[in-house]
Amino acid sequence: MSDTEAEKITEHHPAPREGHEVEYELLEEIMGDLKDSIIEEGTYVHKQPRRIFVQVHPETIRNVVQHMLDKYDMWQFITVSGRDLGDDLQACYHFVINDKKIAITFRLNVPRNKPEHPTISDLVPAAEFIENEVRELFGIVQIGHPNVRRIELPEDWPANEYPMRKDWEDPRRLMKKSRTTGPKEGV
């Protein structure tokens, strides 16, 4: 595979319907219930068994999580992965629906100049630590977080320095700048 070819391929790999009936059924049910919250682009069933990715509007994340908690008893929270996409920052909320044994990820994109979205830590107490960590490392602010504090970085770390962003440069020059700057074209 050459470089130019690789750039055109999207990182989303939707699965064929056969063999993934349960996942498709669940995804269609969710999309029917939460029509207004879900962005169709980026919402798909992954080729890997038992994986669903859902793209949501950032301001609706609380409704989505509350709905999933009520309807599917989605109590098992995994983690939040921050991502730097260039113009946008992304937070991926990974959950597992334990009864159906399906891992489901809710992704939300927030603009880089105003990276804010509502917190879910009061709905899912397990998210308290990791939301703080994402705020520290990526600068994504969760509005209404019940317990804002430093988790990973030292206490004298300067403000507005978010080390996991791709454009962050180590002032001490000990660490190289990330050479992979955001996703490739067509993603």
Add this chain to the structure above:
Amino acid sequence: MTSAGRRIVIPPRVTIPIGPQHPALKEPGMFKLTVEGEHIVDAVVNIGYNHRSIEKIGENNTHLQNLYLASRICGICSATHNGNYAQAVEFAAEAEIPERAKFIRTLIWELDRIHSHILWLGVAFHEVGFDTAFMLSWRDREIVMDMLENISGNRIHHDMSTIGGVRRNISDAQKEQMLKGFDKLEERVAFYRDVAIHEKTFWNRVDGVGMLEAPVAKKTSAVGPTGRGSGLKVDVRFNDPTQAYIPMMDTGDFEMILSDRGDVAGRSVVRVIETIEAINMSRWLLNNMPDGPIRERVRPRIQPNEVLARHEAPRGELIHYLVTNGTNKPDRWKVRAPTYNNWTSMAHCLRGDYLADAPIILAAIDPCYSCTDRVVIVDGADEAMRLVSLDNLRMESNKWHKEHPRRE
């Protein structure tokens, strides 16, 4: 004294910081316990004293380099990080690996679980002051450590998995040796199970201590033996099987170990019985291992993809979220180690218990440290150094003990 003269004394609230460097925990973590007399009324967990920015370093490394970096995340569950990263890259590349490689990888994972659980049991015995059982159980842990060294060449950082398979094969002679070792190990672990359940020295210290009720465990998303000790069905080996767990679970011979006790005793029982189950699984893997190659070539450039790789580490569910971008380096690599999810429930476990029980409650989610087998002996007279291998050291120590019988 008359009852009118009696005064009720309310003990003052005192906040006791434990850590970051605490002798009982062997890893930096700070716990602020607020106590009223002997009772813990509030607990705050502070982590992040050991932030090494491995995810950031990983973005500059190739996938192959990251494999070895991943195994250095943790000294105890190095095989799980290493293997889970390898399977994440394979999922992203949509590469199929040979059957034999899957079996060897799963075998290493299970051996890792056995040694980690026996290690935890020893630590738990130590934390409650039952040091005899601590030393005995760690002595018998050497059986599985020797097996791991025999297969992989290393006691701790096995690095067995590589992208597309495993790095070393298992010969028939090694297989026979291991099967023999499992018989001995099973007998010993069964003995420690009985010690843990019937020996009052241990049981009375953990019975009803550090309660984590099932609804709270659900709310705080407890994973691994912490969750299973509260009756939650959270075992990735059964819920989301990968590698050789798929044919293994198809046989239906294995069960998820659960306990609905919810206290430290429940977690201990889950771990000890799980060790016996892991021995049976390893035996099944050895006996059903197919022949064939152990490695498939995978191109270093991985197509753009996003993968959520799940694996059941000894301490619980381990997540590697990997985003690849068509180059040989990851775009984003997120690691969620199992302990991270168990911190949230820790504060609840500590509340309402005695201060003296704090070490065993903190240890009940399984602390983590690394050890080494080869020692450098420095001669004091001429400062000469010599490197001694494990076998020589063992022989020398046995000789020494024979020549120096126990002093009266």
